[in-house]
Amino acid sequence: MPDAIEQFVTKARLAELVAEYANLIDWIDWDRLDAVFWPDATFDFGMFKGDFAAYRQFVAELEEGYARRLHMFGLPSITLTGERARIDAGCVIVCRTDDPAPGIDDTFWGRYLLTAEKRGEEWRLSGLTYMLNLFDRTERQVDDRGGPMNFGDGLSPRHPFALPR
Known part of the structure; x- marks a missing residue:
């Protein structure tokens, strides 16, 4: 039973990392990237492949160009192998430009498609590969x-609805 509980806790932590990643990208809170990825993480979006330092610049330039991100x-789906994990998460992303x-x-x-590693007592993501299935552009x-709605324009850590960290 302890192994089952440990696996449950580990999978919950890994799912949290995926949620944290989506959240920090939407809110363009780049300071939180360090808590999600190991410094030697690798990234592959097809049009971009690189290390963590290059990814920081790539993702900031990409996401900050949008007025809204979701x-x-x-x-x-999480597969554990010792202190490594493979995570497969489907995603829908909607982004708006104003111009x-x-x-x-x-x-x-x-x-x-994410990989994660446990180092010491901490899990973080060690790799990210994005696979595009479909793209649509609507003017x-x-x-x-x-x-009368609250719109997700201008999300950032300074936004009035941002959660304190």
Whole structure:
């Protein structure tokens, strides 16, 4: 029974890392990347392949160009092998640019294939490969920001709805 409990706790922690990754990307909270990835993590998006330092620059330039970002991950499938793990998580990403007005929505359907390692007592992600299944681009016909809703424009750690860290 202790092994089953340990596996359950480990898988919960790994699922937390996936959720934390999606959250920090949406809120462009780059300071939180260090708690999610090991410094020697590797990245492969097809159009970008590199180490953690290069990824930091790539992802900031990519995501900060959007007015809105939403990364919605499905429940991850996690395979444990000792102190290593493989995580497969389907994802839908919707991003909005404001230019040209009233904006363009890009929607990506794909999967994140992640690896993770436990070092000491801590789990972090050690690799990320993104596989795109489908892409769609929609030019907005109207500006939807005039409505009575709270919109996810300008998310950052300084946003009034950002959770304190």
